[in-house]
Amino acid sequence: MIKVAVMLPATISDTGEFLAEVRALEAAGVDMIGLEGDGPEQQILTGAIAAVxxxxxxxxxxxxxxxxxxxxxxxxxVVGEPEGETWVKIPIPPDKSAWAATLAEHEGAGATGVIVAWDPRLIDLLRNPEPDDRSDLLMSTG
Structure with a gap:
């Protein structure tokens, strides 16, 4: 299965919201998270991401x-691209069907994973990759 990495902006307005998004991305199955740029801010934020x-x-x-x-x-x-892996930067596809097709295309081409910029739609795309799947809305009854 192809992996997904997300590049987050290194400028944040609300620390709690930023870290909640990071936790949501991990829960949704993202394999790798990076930050745009390489200054001291990114290093500090990477430490915060590691902590949560x-x-x-x-x-x-x-x-x-x-x-x-x-x-x-x-x-x-991971410093730079992980050794022995091939990652491809892609734009966020417009919908779930395009997301599934894009992942299949890059996996078929031999990519280990795709790298996408942060977008709020990512959580839904990752949790529900099939166009009609809304299993995240099912409720447990007891």
């Missing part, structure tokens, strides 16, 4: 802070 996530890998551009970020993230930091 458990599974998602963290993509960083510069190797300098990698050692401390590896420790904070329990070994989930």
């Amino acid at each position: 996530t458990a599974r998602v890998r963290l993509l960083i551009a510069a190797p300098e802070p990698a050692a401390i970020l590896q420790q904070l993230s329990r070994g989930r930091v």
